Amino acid sequence: MADASKKMSLVGLTTLVTVNMMGSGIILLPTNMAQLGAVSLLSWVFTAIGSMAIAYCLAQCGVFCTRSGGLSAYTEEAHAKSGFFLCSYLYFLSLAIANVAVAISAVGYMTAFVPWLGSGAIPLCVGTIGLIWLTTIANFGGPKITGKIGAFTVWGVIIPVAGLSIFGWYWFRPEVLMAAWNPNQLPISEAISKAIPLTLWAFLGMESAAQATDAVENPRRNVPLACLFGTLGAAVVYVLSTTVIQGIIPNAELAKSSAPFALVYGSLFGPGVGSVVMALAVMACVGSLLGWQFTLAQTAKMTADQDLFLKLFGKVNAMNAPVIGMTVCALLQTVMALSTISPDAAAQFGRLVSLAAVTNLIPYITALTGLLVIMHKAGVGPAVYTRNMVVLLVAVGYSLYALHACGLEAVMGGTLVLAIGYLLYGFLGQKFTDSASTLKPPAPLSNNGSNATR
Template sequence: MSAKKLGIWSSTSLVVGNMIGAGVFLMPAALASFGSVSLLGWVFSAIGSFFLAKVFGNLSALLPQSTGGPYAYTRHGLGNFAGFLVAWGYWIAVACANAAITISFVGALSTFFPVLASSALAAVITGLCSIWFLTWLNTRGITASGNMQVITTVLKLLPLFVIAIGGLFFIRIQNFHPFNTSGGSVFGAITATASITMFSFVGIECATIPAASVNNPGKTIGRATMLGLLIATLVYILGSVSIMGIIPATVLQHSVTPYADAAVIMFGSNARYYTSAGVAIAAFGALNGWTLIQGQVPFAIAKDKLFPPIFGKLNKKGVPYAGMLISSSMVSLFMTMNYSRGLVEQFKFLLLLSTLSVLIPYLFSAAAYVIIRCRQKQLHQGSLVSAIALGAGAFTYSLWAIAGAGQSAVYWGFILLMAGIPLYVWIVNSRKGDKEGNSNDLNNG
């Protein structure tokens, strides 16, 4: 049975692969205008993410068979309605994110196939082929998607570690000066850069979502989450140190391919192609991992009868294929919108709208963790205090992340969550109707 489940390396690859997408290749340029103080932003984000990773690891040990991760934990701690809102928003957010990842993948391929940059039709066809190939692969079983995740994660980490570690030998100390070029205080610069970098840690929860398909989930998920966080943090910080040390900040902040520019300085002009290949693999691997997730989340809600039953249908491989097909259809629609001139702004709006929906599950999971631990009356006082402290740390960090998303993201994310309420009311009323109908049938019998 264990052979058909995700092990420690597949689970770790799911965490690392989903956290490290194509966006990390642009991050050094986004931080360059702040100066080398931005490296502290990475450290603060990593510390906050540690609290979250620890919470998710502990929750996976408390509720080892709870498929759905943040949804399942929220439902256990805060009830059906809160759980539904988390899952509803998260599902839509993942569909939007997968569309954005697909666009990044096609963009990276345009280095090798220039037609993808000039022809919207070619770009759309390539994007659709990648979406539906990975959908097909994920319907082949959890081990097929897990193996693909391991392969793509190793391949994407190779160029990142080559730049991150090899770049240390090309550093020029003067490129780290001045320390703070933000124009404000050091604390303000750290807060601003941490608000940017914390989005690179989104996906830390991914090993918890297919819990029922993980071998020995009580131990494996926690270890995979912490190991994934460690690997991603090393890549992020060492990569930023190397690139900031190789490329002067005045040049770096205008770069659209900072890793490629650093690779050219280190290895020559042909290195740009290797880095572009790394971006493509990173995006492809992230799309594979999030495709797995986009089927598991609605399946978990449907299994608890809080979502339409079609999302709970499994194929012979035990994969929630119906939900995956519906989700991939949404991803295809969102991705195509980006290549239609009249719909580009709507696509950007959807991404903004979904930002909060990725962060809310962290907040609810932290609150649920404290509640679940408080219900365990056998806990010693010291254990309870440490559990509350851990939950409070994760909750505070999540709240800070939500604030960092910006006013517009919070507003429209709230609208998205509220849009799910009519569906929840309809499902609950349908369940009541079914129960009443069954009761009448028994009475008549």
């Protein structure tokens, strides 16, 4: 048994959860939310509550189900082997889509240093694909190098965003926020719904907390608390930063920016500081993309190890990096970048975020329903069962609402890839069928043409 003194504390795990979520999720959000108006800030209330409920339930899954596989393993508890495959398949696609969106965020901030990248659809696409391949190749060195780089670069976004959340209020002007409140004159319910995919995007990755159970002191207590506190901490920073920025920069200017945080720092402290923030944001996005590229490849490897993905995804090099799988993932993301090509980084980002949210929400829902079976197997007491059930209903309710809010196009796209997933599993399912339980031939017909016996 590992020395308890070497395990992670509640404070350490909470910090880890917050850092994992923040990454690059906030980088382009102010621009997309400004296009809806400051009224979109109300969606943070629903997303923060829903995300904390999801994070808590996934943490409970991790506490009572110690199998490897994360979301897919929890799903299999309730939905058998096909559930494992479909959850992994959709989560894999959601990560691939999200990685393209992160690459677009980085390129949006890079335009200040390389203006050509922002001169049209082709340059933006070239920059995005180039960044995808750069971070893929950088991962060939294995997880140790990836972890060290990611732990350092993530602070490039956390420091300026958290700093603005605290000190930006000195320059905040309520009249600027009110002028930006609802420029499109949308009904409040519609504005909130349209912003849900954007705010949910910022919380994707909260499921990572449950993966650290083995390295945490008193995991049954600290993992759920770290999920809640970490998600709440990220929510506070998100709400404060996106609110204060809409009270500093006029809405029309903010809605057109490809680098909103650099814009606000530049307007407050001069273009030199704005350039530094841009450089930090690019660094953070590249580091975040580096980590998520590895997570994407590891998700494929884990599924291949279960004989549910092609074997090539499971092959690793001497540095324990699934190089072939990473290359295939990069090719897939290249196709995604080409298929969503747009001259407007924010518009392309918004479409990808909605689709990523849909393909992530379905695995959330299937994993959450697995908690019911997991608790039954673990024999939890009535108090724990009731508490978790209430939180579970909140989590699933929010997830269903968020699916609806992602819009017809994104939900249709998610439904199509889910249907394709069922077809793919049809070819794989025979591997997991017990030959002794195959269907028996029908009984012979009697003289009167029926199967009835005398």
